[in-house]
Amino acid sequence: MRPNTPPEESEWIDTYLNNQLTASGKLEFEAEMACDPALQTEVDIRRLLHDVIDEYNLQAEIAAIHAEMMEEEEEVQLTETRVIPMPVSRPVPGEHSLREQLLPVERPLWWKRAASIAAAAGGIWMGYLSFTPITSHDGVSHIMRGAKAKQEQPSSFCYDNYYLGQEHLSNKRPGEAIPHFEQVTDCEVRPYFKDASKWFLAVACLQAGQTDRATTLLNEIRQAADFQYPVTTVDLWKMEWQLRLARLTH
Amino acid sequence: MNQISDCTDEAIVNGILSDDRKALNTAIRCLYDRHTALLKDYVRRNSGSSQDADDVIQVVILNFIKAVRSEQYRPLQGVGVGAFLNTICKRHWLNALSQRERVTLRETEYYETDDQASEGVDELLEQREEMEHYLRQFDRLGERCKQILTAQRRDGLSMKEIADLMGFENERVAINEKFKCIQKLKNLLKP
Numbered sequence: 001m002r003p004n005t006p007p008e009e010s011e012w013i014d015t016y017l018n019n020q021l022t023a024s025g026k027l028e029f030e031a032e033m034a035c036d037p038a039l040q041t042e043v044d045i046r047r048l049l050h051d052v053i054d055e056y057n058l059q060a061e062i063a064a065i066h067a068e069m070m071e072e073e074e075e076v077q078l079t080e081t082r083v084i085p086m087p088v089s090r091p092v093p094g095e096h097s098l099r100e101q102l103l104p105v106e107r108p109l110w111w112k113r114a115a116s117i118a119a120a121a122g123g124i125w126m127g128y129l130s131f132t133p134i135t136s137h138d139g140v141s142h143i144m145r146g147a148k149a150k151q152e153q154p155s156s157f158c159y160d161n162y163y164l165g166q167e168h169l170s171n172k173r174p175g176e177a178i179p180h181f182e183q184v185t186d187c188e189v190r191p192y193f194k195d196a197s198k199w200f201l202a203v204a205c206l207q208a209g210q211t212d213r214a215t216t217l218l219n220e221i222r223q224a225a226d227f228q229y230p231v232t233t234v235d236l237w238k239m240e241w242q243l244r245l246a247r248l249t250h
Numbered sequence: 251m252n253q254i255s256d257c258t259d260e261a262i263v264n265g266i267l268s269d270d271r272k273a274l275n276t277a278i279r280c281l282y283d284r285h286t287a288l289l290k291d292y293v294r295r296n297s298g299s300s301q302d303a304d305d306v307i308q309v310v311i312l313n314f315i316k317a318v319r320s321e322q323y324r325p326l327q328g329v330g331v332g333a334f335l336n337t338i339c340k341r342h343w344l345n346a347l348s349q350r351e352r353v354t355l356r357e358t359e360y361y362e363t364d365d366q367a368s369e370g371v372d373e374l375l376e377q378r379e380e381m382e383h384y385l386r387q388f389d390r391l392g393e394r395c396k397q398i399l400t401a402q403r404r405d406g407l408s409m410k411e412i413a414d415l416m417g418f419e420n421e422r423v424a425i426n427e428k429f430k431c432i433q434k435l436k437n438l439l440k441p
Contacts, residue, residue, distance in 0.1 A: 007429035011409065014402075049435060050403065052384045056396075057404040058315060059385065061271075062278060062308050069282045070304070 002032055013039075013046050129241040134203050135232070158187035165200055174207035195221075196229035206239065211246045218243070257284050259331040266318045271404075274315075281311050285332050289339040297347060306346075310339045313374055322370045337371050345375065387438040395431035398424070 003009045015021050016029045033039045165180030181204060184197035202217035218239055221227055257280035265277025289310060290303040298306070314335055317323035323334050388396070397416065401407055407415070413424035 007426045010429045010432060011425050045436060046432075048384075048439070049399075049432065052381070052388050052435075052439075053399050053403045055312075055316075055381055056385055056388050057400050059308075059312060060400075061275070062311050065275065065278050065282065066304065066308055069279070 001028070013043055017043065017046060017050060126241070129238050130245055132238065134206075134235050134238045134242070158184050158189045158193065161187070162189075162193055162197060165197065165204070169200060169204055169207070172207075174204040177204040178208060178210075190228075191226075192228040195224070195227050199229050199231055202239065206242060206246065209246070211243055214239075215243055259325045262331055263318055263323075263325045266315050278311060278315075281314065281331075281335070282307075285335050286311075288332070289335060292336070292339055293343050296343060298343065302343075302346075306339060306343055309342055309378075310335055313338050313342070313378055316378070317370070317374050322374055334371075338374070341371050341375055384439060388435065390438055391431065391435055394427075395434060398428050398431055399435070402428075 003012050012029070016026065021029060033043060161180040161183040165177045165184065168174070168177035168180065178201060181197040181201035185194055185201065187194070198217060199221060202214050202221065205211070205214035205217065218236075221231065222236075262277045262280050265273040265280070268274060268277075286307050289307055290300075293303040293306050294300065314323065314331075317334070317338075323329075325331070391399075394416075398412060401412055401415070402409075409424045409428065410421045412418070412428075413421045416424070418424040418427065
């Protein structure tokens with residue numbers, strides 16, 4: 001039955017246009033429309049309004065997706081972790097020639113990626129050299145070092161100093177380690193221990209802020225023709241880098 | 251960006267024709283994912299800024315959806331989705347450029363010697379101009395009216411649900427409010 005107030009009639013029209021009337025309700029509506037041109041006109045207007053509203057909703061949906069996609073694209077550009085693949089075309093008739101005319105100008109980002117990877121790797125390496133500790137103890141056992149004579153046993157004064165120095169160094173007490181290594185360098189022991197002590201003395205000086213002395217010792221170690229203690233290359237790099245940093249910051 | 255697995259022309263068209271909003275959303279994402287780089291590039295290479303390119307992309311996608319729904323574009327006509335999008339993009343952008351009086355001779359020549367994909371695109375863009383006028387008028391409605399009208403069409407809510415969501419006293423009040431909004435919109439759309 002046709003509603004008798006304008007708001008209800010308006011709702012009735014929407015229900016018809018949304019296909020929500022029952023079969024008999026639909027027939028009734030169309031019968032009313034056939035004999036009432038004003039209702040027919042109103043239905044036409046409401047169809048247009050629906051189109052406008054749908055279009056508005058669609059625009060909003062596209063705009064929302066657009067914003068989301070742009071945000072994702074910006075994130076990709078910021079992190080440079082991946083490249084948005086260019087569209088790969090299938091051989092669709094009519095598309096190939098257009099694609100050729102509209103060749104993408106998006107340049108491959110390989111060089112940017114390579115540069116950022118190199119920068120990141122460089123940063124990690126610098127961080128490693130700057131902040132990881134230099135080996136502060138002699139990892140080779142006394143026997144493995146080839147100690148044979150009784151006098152080279154760790155009970156002697158020199159060896160006690162050697163190990164005490166390492167203990168202080170390992171426990172972040174470089175100031176206390178320095179005199180022990182100085183004692184060993186003055187001892188009559190095998191060159192291995194003298195050289196090892198010189199290296200650990202340099203490490204202790206660096207950690208104690210005595211950069212000049214550490215630099216001098218490092219130069220001596222580098223220039224020594226037959227340095228017995230096997231300092232690793234990485235530890236040498238760490239020492240040099242950390243000395244540079246210490247000079248810059250002081 | 252999550253890669254969408256099925257972005258064939260057929261899947262895109264089916265998504266647009268579907269009543270499922272999720273399918274439409276996926277189809278739009280496919281269009282962005284697979285086709286917009288070329289279109290943006292075209293706009294930027296033809297006197298457009300990145301902002302112009304972003305605006306054009308949205309208009310192109312909207313027009314493409316309209317073309318599919320009105321059957322002005324059919325996937326089996328021998329024209330790929332990419333080619334059709336390119337044609338809409340070029341036509342729309344060249345129109346915009348001529349309005350700005352910046353169109354070049356080369357572009358004008360190209361405009362006149364376009365390919366088969368251009369059939370129907372001019373008509374599509376003309377209809378678009380009319381709709382743009384209506385949309386501008388719709389935008390002049392108050393936020394509350396826009397909410398009532400769009401929520402019902404977009405989410406298929408009943409007037410009872412709209413009354414609950416928008417804090418109207420009851421369904422009747424919501425129906426009266428909606429009626430007022432429709433009258434207001436009709437007045438705005440009057441020539």
